[in-house]
Amino acid sequence: MPDPLRPVSLSKDGDDCLVIQWNDGHRGVYHWQHLRLHCPCAGCQEERQQPPDPLRILKPSQLQPLKPVAIAPVGHYAYKITWSDGHDTGIFTLENLRALCECEQCSRKSEIRNPKSETNPNDQRSNPKTSV
Secondary structure, rough: OOOOOEEEEEEEEEOOEEEEOOOOOOOEEEEEEHHHHOOHEEEEEEEEHHHOOOOOOOOHHHOOOOOOOOOOOOOOEOOOEEEOOOOOOOOHHHHHHOOOOHHHHHHHHHHOOOOOOOOOOOOOOOOOOOOO
16 A cells, blocks of 8 residues: 655745655645635635626735745644735645646646647637628
């Protein structure tokens, strides 16, 4: 039976990336903005399901560059990230973090699983013809 997935080390790469070295040899790369946009807490999940509010007023903390101020382990299964905007309720499980990896290898796999839709030239909806 293989060892359970676990991080060996966490480090920063510049000001905008987290790097996780996993026990299976994988080097995971995560942009802070990507992690914040995929926060798994109930409040963020609900907010992502709402249509954008063009009249929403930004708080002063939302005008600053987003960055983590603390990362703490939660047992042996997750990490809790406290963000510069005060948000701290997201618990990122190890499996979720691995799935959010943005390294070149994982990005290619993601593109294969979820290809971007291409326009079909024979589809009338995507290629309307004008009549004269």
